[in-house]
Amino acid sequence: MTVYALCDANSFYASVEQIFQPAYRGRPLIVLSNNDGCTVARSKEAKRIGIKMGAPLFMIRDLVRRHNVVVCSSNYALYGDMSDRFMQTLEELSPKVMPYSIDEAFLDLTGVRSAMSLLDFGHQVKDRVAQWTGLPICVGVSTTLTLAKLANHGAKQYPKTGGVVDLTSLERQQKLLAITPVEEIWGIGSRLAKRLKPLGIATGLDLSRADPAWIRSHFSVVVERTAWELRGVACQEIDEVPPTKQQIVCSRSFGQPVTDLDNMLAAVTSFATRAAEKIRGEERVAGQISAFLSTNRFAEGPRYSNSASQTLPYPSSDTRVLVLAATKLITQLWRDGFRFNKAGVMLMDFREPMKSQGDMFDRTGDSEQDQALMTTLDNINRIGGSGTVKFARQTQRVQPWAMRREHLSPAFTTRWSDLPRAR
Ligand SMILES: [Mg+2]
Structure with a gap:
């Protein structure tokens, strides 16, 4: 049986800003899109005071002033480099790392279970990443990519899990699926959920129990595959995602x-x-x-x-x-x-x-x-x-270009002059 872990950093861009500027920790912090337009990342404190994803800066000026919110321009050079460090740390821990996005990677843990408990392994990964990069992450473990993604969602949602969820047992899978709205399932989203709900498929569990052939004929082979994956039948490779x-x-x-x-x-x-x-x-x-x-x-x-x-x-x-x-x-x-x-x-x-x-x-x-x-x-x-x-x-001439980045953090990891100083 295959076993995958999904490792996903919490509020990645916001966390990176907080790693290098300790004064920002514990404060509401937002990262803006290019040209300082909209909110693209929020620290958990910023989420708590009600700043929404995508909110334009000019619309939330009041909130920002009232709560003394830290505002950062997006610093992709820094995020890219931190992403590299994150992936390299994972490489040290698992023979097969499959990066999926800037702050997410699947690990193939097939075979790990014979050596140690998957929960312990998950905590080791989480601790090592925190120690080596400073990044807070959550780890979800299960038998298919879709279930690993769900396990990670659970780890993020419920602080009592300590940020690591082992979702390899069928019983736990069904428990979590039953309380997960279908739109939260990887690859479903709100538009598909709107069509699924009138047909009686409101939760992840409903989708896992639906007849695959019926799903294929009413929706698509992609949704059918998701349904199989929720049942624990692995049918997606990372390349096809x-x-x-x-x-x-x-x-x-x-x-x-x-x-x-x-x-x-x-x-x-x-x-x-x-x-x-x-x-x-x-x-x-x-x-x-x-x-x-x-x-x-x-x-x-x-x-x-x-x-x-x-x-x-x-x-x-x-x-x-x-x-x-x-x-x-x-x-x-x-x-x-x-x-x-x-x-x-x-x-x-x-x-x-x-x-x-x-x-x-x-x-x-x-x-x-x-x-x-x-x-x-x-x-x-x-x-x-x-x-x-x-x-x-082929070669070509390149020209520098500029954009508006009034709140840009230093290039802490890629420019000598910007190295953080210890006081
Ligand atoms: Mg993330």
């Missing part, structure tokens, strides 16, 4: 270890290409990219894993821009003499296309021709199968 709306991660373990840079660049080019396709599918552009590589921690031989991230000169979903950035990052990270078994690319800081700040210089990926080229590429690859048309890497 739809991306979150905030980040896209494309990563894979290699069948054969990679020992030369050319092969590594070929792999990373394909991850970046897939990530670019996915973000175009979401009709977004990305402002930040990161790349990582690692050797197998549990195999013989020297070990090395590292990651790096970069703010793109301008937000983009153009394959050429993303491949160039990813391959540059990986080339920086590359060391000869190691047997790498894994690499990946993550996109974050999503925005609406065409709403980004303009500049006067030529940019790849922004003109109508560029967009038509990408659309054509996606169409050909959809019809002919992925990879029918591929890119060679």
